[in-house]
Amino acid sequence: MLLENLNQMESAADIVLSVTKLCNMAKQKIYIIIDEYDNFANTILSTSGSDAYENLTHGEGFFRAFFNFLKEGTTGSGAPISRLFITGVSPVTLDDVTSGFIIGKNISINPNFNSMLGFTKEDVTEIIEYYRENRMITHTTEHLLDIMKTWYNNYVFCKKSTTRLFNSDMVLYFICRWLGLRDVFK
Secondary structure (H helix, E strand, O other): OHHHHHHHOOOHHHHHHHHHHHHHHHOOOEEEEEOOOOHHHHHHHHHOOHHHHHHHHOOOOHHHHHHHHHHHOOOOOOOOEEEEEEOOOOHHHHHHHOOOOOOOOOOOOOHHHOOOOOEOHHHHHHHHHHHHHOOOOOOOHHHHHHHHHHHHOOEOOOOOOOOOEEOHHHHHHHHHHHOOOHHHHO
């Protein structure tokens, strides 16, 4: 019954609640990954202003309700949501929508996780060298690294880390474009 109703649901919170109920009944666990959870905040603040932002993130706003459902799905020993992994850049947004979301732990400034979500210089060098060895790229590795460093090598999440990270998505985009694989992005 719940599965058939998913297509008719309009709210993300209702869908998550139904999926958690289904997983609970089937004794299955869910891992939820939310990437750039705060992207909406920057868009709303820059296009619609602080009133629209507060309507979504405060009181009974949609976004706050969604996070409350996530929290509900992690509660209890048989909880269907086993792990949540949330990425973003603004702790303020997370604080605005998750005042009751005390189960979270911010690992972004832990040096052990600094290189978790990005490419190191060694990673990017390996990618370039692969295509050079297969004669798909003729430019030097240093030339391409210099270009990518300018645009995609600005991330350090922990003050104690000296490893700068390349934006992995943008590096792959760059390589595909360099190789002439424009149709990949249609």
